[in-house]
Amino acid sequence: MLRIPQSPPSISVLPAGVPRPLWSVMIPVYNCADYIPEALHSVLAQCIGEEQMQIEVVDDASTDADVEAIVREIGGGRVAYHRQPENVGSLRNFETCINRARGRLVHLLHGDDRVKQGFYRKIAFLFEQFPAAGAAFSNYLDIDSEGKTIKLHKSLAEKDEILKDGLLKIAEHQYIQYVSIVVRREVYEHLGSFYGGVYGEDWEMWARIARVYSIAYSPETLAEYRKHQGSISWPKNETGQNTKDLAIVLNIIENYLPDDKKCIMSKTKKSCALFCLAKANIILGESGNELAALTQVKLALSLNKSPLLYYHIVKFYIKLVFKKY
Numbered sequence: 001m002l003r004i005p006q007s008p009p010s011i012s013v014l015p016a017g018v019p020r021p022l023w024s025v026m027i028p029v030y031n032c033a034d035y036i037p038e039a040l041h042s043v044l045a046q047c048i049g050e051e052q053m054q055i056e057v058v059d060d061a062s063t064d065a066d067v068e069a070i071v072r073e074i075g076g077g078r079v080a081y082h083r084q085p086e087n088v089g090s091l092r093n094f095e096t097c098i099n100r101a102r103g104r105l106v107h108l109l110h111g112d113d114r115v116k117q118g119f120y121r122k123i124a125f126l127f128e129q130f131p132a133a134g135a136a137f138s139n140y141l142d143i144d145s146e147g148k149t150i151k152l153h154k155s156l157a158e159k160d161e162i163l164k165d166g167l168l169k170i171a172e173h174q175y176i177q178y179v180s181i182v183v184r185r186e187v188y189e190h191l192g193s194f195y196g197g198v199y200g201e202d203w204e205m206w207a208r209i210a211r212v213y214s215i216a217y218s219p220e221t222l223a224e225y226r227k228h229q230g231s232i233s234w235p236k237n238e239t240g241q242n243t244k245d246l247a248i249v250l251n252i253i254e255n256y257l258p259d260d261k262k263c264i265m266s267k268t269k270k271s272c273a274l275f276c277l278a279k280a281n282i283i284l285g286e287s288g289n290e291l292a293a294l295t296q297v298k299l300a301l302s303l304n305k306s307p308l309l310y311y312h313i314v315k316f317y318i319k320l321v322f323k324k325y
Contacts, residue, residue, distance in 0.1 A: 003089035008192025008208075011098050011185075023053035023120065024103030024185070028093045029111030033065035035226065038147065040074045042114035046121075053120075056080040057111070058097045061087040091201065095193040098185070106185050112226045113179035114147075119222040123182045126216040130162055134213025135206070137181035140223035150227060155219035163217045166210040171253050172264050174203045180223035181206065187213060196252065197245030207253045243276045247299055266304075273304035277312045284320065293320075 014020070025043050029036055036057070043055055055075070059067045061084050071081045082100060084093065097108055105127065109115065119138065126136035142150040156163065156175060163169055170176070191208055194201045209215065250272055254265045280296035283289055297313060 001088075001092070004091055004197060005095075005193075005195040008195050009092075009095045010192055011095070011188040013189050014102060014185075018102055021050075021052050021054050021103045022124070023048065023105050023107065024101035025053060025055045025107045025109055026097035026101050027055070027057045027109050027111055028060065028090070028097050029057055029062060029067060030060040030087070030090070030093070031062050031064040032110075032112040033062065033067060033070060035112040036067065036070050037074055038114050039109060039111050040071070040079060042116070043109065044075070044078065045117060046115075046119070048120060050078065054080070054101065054103050056082060056097075056100060058093055058100065059083040060090070060093040061085070090198050091194050098188050098193055101185055104185055105182050106188065107182045108178045110178055112228065113177075114224045114226075115179065116222045116224065118220075122218050122220055122222055126160060126218055127182075127184075129160065130214065130216040132214055133162065133184075133216040134187040135181055135183040135209050136216035136218075137176050138218045138220055138222040140177055140180040140225050141221055143224045143226050145226070145228040147224075147226075152221060156217055157219055160216070160218045163210070163215045166215045167207060167256065168261060168264060170203075170207045170210045170215075171257055172268060174200075176202070176206045177223070177225040178202055179225050183209065196248050197241075199242035199245035200249035201245070204249045204252050207256055211256045243272070243279050243296060243299060246272055246275075247303055250303070269303040270306055270309070273300040273306075273309050274312065276300035276303070277309070277316060280316055281319065284316075284323065288323070290320065 027039060055078065057067065057071050057079060059082065068081045068083065071079050082096075084096065088096070094108060098106060105123070122138060123136050127133060130136070139153055139155050141152045144150050153175075156169070187209060191212065194205055196204060250265060250269055254262055257265070276296045276299045280293040280300070283296065284293040297316060300309060300313070
């Protein structure tokens with residue numbers, strides 16, 4: 001089985017007779033033991049009973065701590081624990097989370113993120129107010145390794161509503177993080193799980209959902225997304241694989257758009273191309289790996305061919321020549 005699926009993995013329909021709570025809060029973790037207590041406390045503080053909420057930690061064979069002991073100590077029997085027999089990678093772990101979820105609404109809460117008081121109440125209200133919605137999300141903020149606010153994201157609307165032009169809006173920019181969105185399990189059953197890469201794969205998923213379903217939104221800031229060096233995508237950031245994954249994602253999302261709307265991706269692809277060039281310079285400066293740096297340049301050109309991009313490419317090659325001679 002490929003660690004990175006090349007097509008959306010299927011999600012099994014639950015058999016008849018399985019008890020179905022409203023919520024499944026599935027917490028995928030891998031070597032983030034320092035943050036798991038905060039994630040668990042943020043959910044348990046919402047005081048939603050077991051009949052209404054399944055809470056389960058799905059451990060991708062962590063090696064940094066005894067995760068089961070942490071879950072047992074904090075959860076006190078309220079939080080279930082499942083460990084992969086071997087490390088399967090983030091995408092397969094998310095797939096496991098969704099397949100193990102019994103609730104009608106599935107929240108993938110990464111073990112290093114956390115929700116604010118009232119998150120589940122608000123999201124439930126959104127689904128009640130907009131019953132046709134396939135997913136619902138709130139505004140969120142970025143926090144650092146110590147839990148301090150880095151950035152509060154601008155609201156997309158002034159009130160609770162169905163996201164206007166949802167697919168176009170989501171294609172244009174990554175407005176959603178795992179921590180801030182809840183998806184109906186039946187939507188995952190219909191569309192499948194995450195695939196393609198471990199950076200930007202969620203952006204593709206939200207666009208895939210918006211292509212078929214309406215998405216509800218609340219401007220209330222009720223979720224906290226943690227940025228730190230130990231995150232799942234961090235190793236990819238160091239090697240430049242993240243830009244490759246992102247390019248794949250952008251091309252997939254572009255294909256979701258009607259032909260007369262594909263132009264809205266041009267600005268996003270241009271930004272990604274400049275990101276690739278910045279990564280090329282970092283790789284060249286830090287490791288001197290010319291092949292890896294040139295791969296980033298080629299990737300940039302596959303996304304955009306603006307005069308600004310060529311200007312930065314010329315600067316890169318001048319730097320490369322000086323480094324050689």
